[in-house]
Amino acid sequence: MPLEQQTALLRVIQEKKIARIGCDKMIPVSVRLICATNKNLLKEVEKGTxxxxxxxxLNVMSITIPPLRNRIEDIPLLFRYFLEKISRDRAMQFSTEPEVMEWLKKYNWPGNVRELQNVVERAASLAENDTITLRHLPVDFYAPSFYSASPPAAPAADLLNCREQRRMLAQDAEKHKILSLLNLHAGNVSQVARELGVSRKTLYNKMRVYAIRN
Structure with a gap:
């Protein structure tokens, strides 16, 4: 929060009055503030920010919530909460293979609870027959650097599926870029090849693979 906004917030807390934007009339307010931060505010005070x-x-009562990776026991509870919410919204009933929870508990969760919610929503959207399996987890879940402990062994079929998914996404992105550049340069293959840093022959080969007609 910029210092000028901090000053404005402090004034509201002290005077218990606010003014609408573009208006000079002060309006009395009676509120309770609940604030959240992912920074150490004492260090921010020392730095002058x-x-x-x-x-x-603000620091009348403080509650420190550990990161999700330090609250492994909360992961199944949060997972079920998010999944049940999605089930109600979509009028569907989902099931989950046991291996999924094993991977979720091992993951490092750099994005904390919001990342878990995103993972649940993604898995529910991809699930066939309303069953969430390992192959519905993001590709990050197969990267050892994202684990607080050794990741559980994934079935070979799921790893192959993950690699295939990553390859297809890369191909889709490349095809989209070629089409965009062809449109930008009015079909000038030489110009597109120069911008992509490839030869005309290589570009023509890619266009043939992606069934792009110019």
Whole structure:
């Protein structure tokens, strides 16, 4: 939060009044503030990026929530909560293979709860026959660097499916880029090849593979 906004917020807390944008009339307010941050505000105060007086005004009661990777026992609860919400919204009933939860518990969750929610929504959207399996997890789940412990062994078929999915996404992106450049340069293959950093022959080969007609 910029320092000028911190000053404005501090004034509201102290005076318990606000003014609408473009209006000088002050309006009394009675509110309780609940604030959240992923930064150490004491360090921000020391660096001069957060006002000390505002910090003490806000820090009446503080609750520290550990990152999701340190709350493994919460992962199944949150997973079921998000999945049940999706089930109600879509009027569907989902089931989950046991191996999925094993991978979820091993994952490092750099994006915390929001990332878990995103993973659940993605898996529910991809699930065939309303059953969530390992192949419905993002490709990041197959990268060892994203694990707080050794990742569980995935079935070979699921790993192959993941690699195939990644290959198809890369091909779709390349095809889209070629089409966009051809449209931008009015079908000038030489210009497109130069921009892509490939030879005309290579570009023609790719166009043939992707069934692109010029």
């Amino acid at each position: 957060f006002r000390q007086d505002l910090f003490y005004r």
